[in-house]
Amino acid sequence: xxxxxxxxxxxxxxxxxxxxxxxxxxxxxxxxxxxxxxxxxxxxxxxxxxxxxxxxxxxxxxxxxxxxxxxxxxxxxxxxxxxxxxxxxxxxxxxxxxxxxxxxxxxxxxxxxxxxxxxxxxxxxxxxxxxxxxxxxxxxxxxxxxxxxxxxxxxxxxxxxxxxxxxxxxxxxxxxxxxxxxxxxxxxxxxxxxxxxxxxxxxxxxxxxxxxxxxxxxxxxxxxxxxxxxxxxxxxxx
Numbered sequence: 001x002x003x004x005x006x007x008x009x010x011x012x013x014x015x016x017x018x019x020x021x022x023x024x025x026x027x028x029x030x031x032x033x034x035x036x037x038x039x040x041x042x043x044x045x046x047x048x049x050x051x052x053x054x055x056x057x058x059x060x061x062x063x064x065x066x067x068x069x070x071x072x073x074x075x076x077x078x079x080x081x082x083x084x085x086x087x088x089x090x091x092x093x094x095x096x097x098x099x100x101x102x103x104x105x106x107x108x109x110x111x112x113x114x115x116x117x118x119x120x121x122x123x124x125x126x127x128x129x130x131x132x133x134x135x136x137x138x139x140x141x142x143x144x145x146x147x148x149x150x151x152x153x154x155x156x157x158x159x160x161x162x163x164x165x166x167x168x169x170x171x172x173x174x175x176x177x178x179x180x181x182x183x184x185x186x187x188x189x190x191x192x193x194x195x196x197x198x199x200x201x202x203x204x205x206x207x208x209x210x211x212x213x214x215x216x217x218x219x220x221x222x223x224x225x226x227x228x229x230x231x232x233x234x235x236x237x238x
Contacts, residue, residue, distance in 0.1 A: 036074045038064040040088075043081045047131040049197065052082070055131075079139035086132045086142075089125050090149060094156075096121060101156045107169055108218055108228035112210055119206040122190040123199060130195025133187075153183045161217065169230050170217050182213055 042060045055078055061068045075081050096117035103110040122129065136146035157179035164170040189209060193200035211223050222228040 035064070035066060035070065038066075039071060039074060040081065040084060043085060044128065047085075048127050051196070052078075052131040052134045077139075079135055079142040082132045082135045083142050083145050085128050086145060086149060089121075089128055092121055092125070093118070094152070097153065097156065101160045104232050104234050106227050107164060107230055107232045108214055108222045109226065110232075111213055111217075112226040115206050115210045115213070118186070118190070119194075119202045119209075122194040123202050126191065126194025126199065127196060129187075130191045133191055133195075150183065150187060153186075154180050157183050164217070164232060167232060169232060178216065182216065185209070185212065 039060060042063050043055070045063070046055055046059060057071050057078065058068055060078075060081070061071055064070075075084075097114055099117065100107065100110045100114040132142070132146055136143040154176070158176045161170055161175040161179055165172055165175065186209060189205065193205045194202075210226075214220070214223050218228060218230065222230075
């Protein structure tokens, strides 16, 4: 019988986002830069414990010490705030993913390392990504940014699969639909597990995603060890 993956949240579960925005380092940090960072931090703290649909400009500005009208000097609306937050976490996610997408050596071990990092990151940043995904359908610009974000992962995974196929590490099949299916699985599973409180335990989620990716791409026999005798060289990914 299938059992639900356990979620955990202690009575002292942190209600403030562990990620905070700082003004860009310059010789002199201006009041304007501090105010913009304060608005973004207010948004981070809000979505850490509330859904995006409950966010208002008034609620964001309440903790910043400046008036509601000041918000519009920095952002067009709530959706532009979400786009800014997506840009913050985007780089972190891609940096972790590059262990597998661009690394050389054992691809199964690289994939294991990637999922360890991704699950750790989403456990810390999940509410941000969930808020962006929830907000995207109601704003054309944010939806475009969100779909571009997902599409970049599709492209990177497809290119990596095709390169590994050229080296005989992965069986021949149409790489793009498989890449899309796997990356969408990642997004859905990670958002569901870590996008709201209570969050799931990280290790079972990492195990599930790793199992599916490895068995689909490299073969189920490598699942248990987390490594393989496959060797990827620095082939041109075109």
